[in-house]
Amino acid sequence: MTLDLHELYRQLHQIPELALHEFKTHALLMKQINALASDVDFVEIKVPDQLPTAILVLLHGTKPRRTIGYRTDIDALPVTEDTGLPFASQHQGRMHACGHDIHMTVAMGVLAKFIKAQPTDNLLFFFQPAEESENGGKLAYEDDVFTGQWRPDEFYGLHDNPQLPAGAIGCRMGTLFAGTTEVDVHFTGTQGHAAYPQFANDMVVAASQFIGQVQTIVSRSVDPIEGGVITFGxxxxxxxxxxxxxxxxxxGTIRGLTQKMIEHIDERLQAVANGIAASYNCQVDLHLNQGGYLPVENNPHLTERFIQYMQQNPDVNYIETEPAMTGEDFGYLLSKFPGTMFWLGIGDPKHQLHSSELVPNEAAIEPGISAITGWLQQRMTEKE
Structure with a gap:
């Protein structure tokens, strides 16, 4: 089968679906995968009962020493598209504003390459639902999706970056993306008449004071070299x-570049909440939910090799990048499996990820496939 990558990308772009409801996306991906693997005897496909929009594709290697995992996310965002593209979203109020359609297209291109030429090591492709919300990676792991032959020894994945030139590969040692924690705070006092404040307990004042004190956590309790963010929206x-x-x-939300920093901010938030409760004689209930959105901390050994390969490949435009405060649930999988996440430039510097006007440059697709395929082939030659 000849795979038209640009047509696939445009089809995926038109059918964005939210977390755990990626049914049309799943059907289109399965159609493509089944067509690619129709005459091949070294490919197995699995759709987990407990996560029915996920797809795992296992390519058995000729002389496997390891199983290498490659993950792509498949969900979209509740954003109304405003690009004017002829293949714009057909699902009102939903859009691939984070570029997961590019992610899937590149993954399918890499899969097609290795179906055409059987890999040496086993290769496991994981088409993951629910990255934007609902912790799809964590759900898959906790539901024992990665067991037996379906368990990778290491994991790789990309995220598109509109600020990088189309087709460029970006990466860094250490943390690539911050971890995130959702923060919900409920204040309970006493309602009363505006003319008699002495008989009431005003929670607008208590909550406002809480917000003011929280600002000192990052400015006075966090190492400025490490950094952190607390935002109440x-x-x-x-x-x-x-x-x-x-x-x-x-x-609101917390962002931190290490799990240790996130836990430190969590502790300080609880201390501030306790202080406000005592100072204003009210009840303050603080709920923190990190789920699967841990910092994306790249494995030092594998990432060093990955970067060396990209730097030494004359066909790759490699760019060293700074850590980003955006979140990604691949961080959860990297806490369970060694691996590396990296950027793929999509060349739309006027628009940020999650923008209703984001238009990835399709010229990024082929260089992305080539760079990733080359790295995986290189990795299969390494003994360690």
Whole structure:
């Protein structure tokens, strides 16, 4: 079968689906995979009962010493597309605004290369649902998807980057993406009349004071070299102007480049919450949910080899990158398996990831496939 990668990309772009509901995407991917593997006896395909939009494709190697995993995410975002593309999203209010359509297309291209020429080592391709929410990588691991022959010895995956030139490969030693934690805070005091504040306990004041004190965590409790972010994007309180609010809610996020830093910020947040509760004689309930969004900490040994290969390959435009405060649930899988995540440039510097106007340059597809295929072939020659 001849695989038209650009047509596949455009088809995927038109059918974006949210986490754990990637049914049309799953069907299109399965159609392509089955066609590629129709006359091949070294390919096995698995759809986990417990995660029915996921797909695992195992290519048995000719002389396997290891099983190398390659992961791509398949879900989209609740964003209304505003690109004007002739192949724009057909699903209202949903878009591949994070470029997972590029991710899938590149993965399919790499898969096609190794189906055409059987690999030496075993290769496991994991088409993962629910990266943007619902912790798809963590769900797969906890549901024992990676057992027996389906368990990789190491894992690789990419994320597209609109700020890098189309087709460039970016990476770094250490942390590539921050870990993230969702923060929900509920304040309970006493509602009352605006004219009689002495008989009420105002939670707008308590929550505001909490926000102010939280700002000192990063500025005074975090090593500035390591960095961290705490952002509250939602503040809900009150019902009318002349009633003192007896309840308030805050919703925000923590970002940190190491798990140790995230846990430190968690502890400081709880201490501030306890202090506000005591100072304002109110109840403060703090809920922290990290799920599978751990920092993407690249394995030193494998990443050093990966970078050396990309630097020495004259056909690769390799760029050393800084860590990013964006989150990625591949961090969970890298906490369980050694591996490396890297960037693929898609050359749209005017727009950020998650933008309704993001338009990846399709010229990134073939160089991405070539660089990844070359690295995997190189890795299969290494004994360690």
């Amino acid at each position: 939602q503040f809900n309180a009150g019902t009318i102007r002349n009633v003192i609010a007896g309840e308030a809610e805050l919703h």
